[in-house]
Amino acid sequence: MNSKQTETLDRRIAELQLDGYAQYAASSKDANLYYLTSFLAEDPFLFLRKGEQSVLVTSSMEKARALKSSGVDRVLALEDFLKDSFETEVDRATPNMIASVLRECDIKRLGVNADFPVSLADELRRNGYEIAPLSGSIEHSRSIKTVGELEHMAQVQRASEKALADAITILTHSKISGDVLRYKGRVLTSEQLKSAIGQSLINDACAPQDVIASSGEDSALPHLTGSGPVKADSTIVFDVFPQSTTSRYHADMSRTVLRGAPPPELFDMYSAVKEAQNIALKMLRPGISGAEVHLAVMDYFEERGFRTDVNNGQGFIHSTGHGLGLEVHELPFLNKRGGLLEKGNVVTIEPGLYYPNMGGVRLEDVAVITHNGNRNITQFPKEFVI
Amino acid sequence: MNSKQTETLDRRIAELQLDGYAQYAASSKDANLYYLTSFLAEDPFLFLRKGEQSVLVTSSMEKARALKSSGVDRVLALEDFLKDSFETEVDRATPNMIASVLRECDIKRLGVNADFPVSLADELRRNGYEIAPLSGSIEHSRSIKTVGELEHMAQVQRASEKALADAITILTHSKISGDVLRYKGRVLTSEQLKSAIGQSLINDACAPQDVIASSGEDSALPHLTGSGPVKADSTIVFDVFPQSTTSRYHADMSRTVLRGAPPPELFDMYSAVKEAQNIALKMLRPGISGAEVHLAVMDYFEERGFRTDVNNGQGFIHSTGHGLGLEVHELPFLNKRGGLLEKGNVVTIEPGLYYPNMGGVRLEDVAVITHNGNRNITQFPKEFVI
Numbered sequence: 001m002n003s004k005q006t007e008t009l010d011r012r013i014a015e016l017q018l019d020g021y022a023q024y025a026a027s028s029k030d031a032n033l034y035y036l037t038s039f040l041a042e043d044p045f046l047f048l049r050k051g052e053q054s055v056l057v058t059s060s061m062e063k064a065r066a067l068k069s070s071g072v073d074r075v076l077a078l079e080d081f082l083k084d085s086f087e088t089e090v091d092r093a094t095p096n097m098i099a100s101v102l103r104e105c106d107i108k109r110l111g112v113n114a115d116f117p118v119s120l121a122d123e124l125r126r127n128g129y130e131i132a133p134l135s136g137s138i139e140h141s142r143s144i145k146t147v148g149e150l151e152h153m154a155q156v157q158r159a160s161e162k163a164l165a166d167a168i169t170i171l172t173h174s175k176i177s178g179d180v181l182r183y184k185g186r187v188l189t190s191e192q193l194k195s196a197i198g199q200s201l202i203n204d205a206c207a208p209q210d211v212i213a214s215s216g217e218d219s220a221l222p223h224l225t226g227s228g229p230v231k232a233d234s235t236i237v238f239d240v241f242p243q244s245t246t247s248r249y250h251a252d253m254s255r256t257v258l259r260g261a262p263p264p265e266l267f268d269m270y271s272a273v274k275e276a277q278n279i280a281l282k283m284l285r286p287g288i289s290g291a292e293v294h295l296a297v298m299d300y301f302e303e304r305g306f307r308t309d310v311n312n313g314q315g316f317i318h319s320t321g322h323g324l325g326l327e328v329h330e331l332p333f334l335n336k337r338g339g340l341l342e343k344g345n346v347v348t349i350e351p352g353l354y355y356p357n358m359g360g361v362r363l364e365d366v367a368v369i370t371h372n373g374n375r376n377i378t379q380f381p382k383e384f385v386i
Numbered sequence: 387m388n389s390k391q392t393e394t395l396d397r398r399i400a401e402l403q404l405d406g407y408a409q410y411a412a413s414s415k416d417a418n419l420y421y422l423t424s425f426l427a428e429d430p431f432l433f434l435r436k437g438e439q440s441v442l443v444t445s446s447m448e449k450a451r452a453l454k455s456s457g458v459d460r461v462l463a464l465e466d467f468l469k470d471s472f473e474t475e476v477d478r479a480t481p482n483m484i485a486s487v488l489r490e491c492d493i494k495r496l497g498v499n500a501d502f503p504v505s506l507a508d509e510l511r512r513n514g515y516e517i518a519p520l521s522g523s524i525e526h527s528r529s530i531k532t533v534g535e536l537e538h539m540a541q542v543q544r545a546s547e548k549a550l551a552d553a554i555t556i557l558t559h560s561k562i563s564g565d566v567l568r569y570k571g572r573v574l575t576s577e578q579l580k581s582a583i584g585q586s587l588i589n590d591a592c593a594p595q596d597v598i599a600s601s602g603e604d605s606a607l608p609h610l611t612g613s614g615p616v617k618a619d620s621t622i623v624f625d626v627f628p629q630s631t632t633s634r635y636h637a638d639m640s641r642t643v644l645r646g647a648p649p650p651e652l653f654d655m656y657s658a659v660k661e662a663q664n665i666a667l668k669m670l671r672p673g674i675s676g677a678e679v680h681l682a683v684m685d686y687f688e689e690r691g692f693r694t695d696v697n698n699g700q701g702f703i704h705s706t707g708h709g710l711g712l713e714v715h716e717l718p719f720l721n722k723r724g725g726l727l728e729k730g731n732v733v734t735i736e737p738g739l740y741y742p743n744m745g746g747v748r749l750e751d752v753a754v755i756t757h758n759g760n761r762n763i764t765q766f767p768k769e770f771v772i
Binding site for chain 1: 415426427428429445446447448449450451463465466479498500501502503504505506507508517519521577581584585588589591593594595596607608609610631696697699703704714715723
């Protein structure tokens, strides 16, 4: 089962002559585990790969639900393996349970995910098991999207665009009053904009995560979500990266807008960011490295007189982009260490400029790497002064 | 800083004569790390405790935001420690960075969280560091809630109750039509109920997580969220466990309702579940164990003729409850292995009965353990036939 999901992993297991592979985590917090099993659970469960079989060990209460998931061949009841250790020390219950399963499956040399808990690994090693952390195999499989995955992602992207349109409508219906905006007779706040976006997303079965709708000085800190009155004559940065509650895939999009009269510096920042994004978009194709793209964007900003040394806290202070999928940040990365892009990668392109006294500007689209270039899946307009 | 949060941890570090303690994770996915730092980030960062100082190492872009968080004394820029390994193997970048920080802080013997990634631990050990996984200290601190934490939790609880009231209103305004319900002229679906709950929650700055609104046979699988038409004459199980996007604390509540005429078996199940919950609520106080409470509930169900062997998939097939806080499931647990309850614990009491051909019944309240008993913080009525 799950041939695309386990292909690279199975090869690694064979290369290293391991007897199998295990993960123990809650799939709601572990994208690799969800990818391997298609089984979403808030509580940790054991996943085991041996030969061409995927086995899942979870509480018997979850058995029926787990069997419905497409990614596993067999589901075993956790209680059957907890028996021996039921009344013993709680800390030992999980490693003892895993050891019981490994015994039953005749596994001695076990591959595990790189972030397998050290306490479990130590205990299993004490019991004579060889534990080999593997990294990157599943992450790499995840970075090459199938047509089905791309459809899921386009769907979340459309939901994001609808949600952002709602927030923009509120802005265009707002009035400028001194240095803030007023909407329906009251001072408009970042909280209201975030709530409008959240409402629309939830309506489309997306979990909003942390929507960013920041203005003024707040917008100069890229990860601040924004609070208080929305400023006039100042940039308003939106960053929306929801997750579909059904497919679990993410969208990611940033736009910067302004109501009122922008100072010339902000115009200059906006045009530089927009052009930097175009430069990156023109470069994206299989075989180019994320590092090349990022360095080209840095060069362009430097040429236009913007700083790009991250420690300074001003100018272009983050990477150009990142892979997107079951996680908001995943392979491949468009930063100084970014590797070669491949067909099927989905990446954000999100140059930005930030100045504490001025505010921030960020534009972010998502592109799929095609066989000879890329396709921008973001359809939302880029209009600065609205 | 953070004396309550680090008290038990600091004592453990001293007892084991370690030089310090570290975690490396994304606090958005690691409740312990969020608890220690009050800094929410989607990307992994390094947390270090040495003596009475909490130090955080994160990208310079995040520095200003991290400094605003209440839980850390110092913030260092990740880039300063990545320098050496910038152009080397990507896999080594993180362990090398951590080693640089440990060198700078003069730490050789390091405590780590039980689920610290084994790949990082292995690499640090190869470099001569002693890595000691500690478990339970932070989880135990988290299980004793402060007055401030209880206020946060009451707030999310009120938001849950408001959201559930919206869904109940839809049900009471629905018409029975054959074996399904119709609302405003159309067949009412589980999806509509979940969406109504989600809308209300998001309005109150809560992330809805996976709302359950299941009916008919779906309701016999406790973790199925429900889909399709809402059935008449059949149980409708709601389970709402949102997380506040501001405080990060959870609420958790289940109610079972029915429109139409219930078969006598469902009445019997409902009254048994309600009485089982009362029995548990009367027992909750400091010094009693979660196991005692759970066994009393099991005994009661058995007495009334319901099965409680989990492997059977019918009857009472889950635990009586669990701690609640920054995570939906945390210490203490009301199950066969549940330890002693303490003042300040917050637990759910959620007995349930499930029969594949009949459906499910679950009632869930949340109680705080007080100095001599407990206080139920759930105010939502329990009405079966509505």
